[in-house]
Amino acid sequence: SEVSRTATPRLSRDLKNRLSDIAISRDASSAQKVRNLLKGASVGDLQALLRGLDSARAAYGRDDYYKLLMRLSSMLNDKPDGDRRQLNLASLLVDEIEKRIADGDSYAK
Structure with a gap:
């Protein structure tokens, strides 16, 4: 099946704020905190973050993902x-x- 590119997912304000809070208070547990947030993230939030990896996008390097990546x-x-x-x-x-x-994949089998 084809990936639908019609809608541009937006990162939720909640996830953006929570990731920003981790960036501000960085400590030895930061990686685990980010893991936990991503584990509970919606598909839409993950799609929004994934779009930030696509260097062919016009917004590459200027979007929420990039700003969070730098932090x-x-x-x-x-x-x-x-x-x-x-x-x-x-x-x-x-x-x-x-x-x-x-x-x-394991569910599909």
Whole structure:
């Protein structure tokens, strides 16, 4: 099935504010706090954040995702995976999307 590109999802004010609060009070638990927020995020919020990864978009580098990425750009990896010493919003977003895809795939079987 094709991905619908008709509507541009907007990041909810609630998620944006909560991610901003984590950025302001950054500490050793910041990565886990972001993980928890993304785990509970709506599909629309995740879509809005994912659009920020698309460098072909006209708003690339000027949207909410980019502003949050700059504020959540370097967090200690509290769950070492042998690959990443530091985490950022992008790495945690990719992790959450991978989990959701894997969970959906297991339900489909």
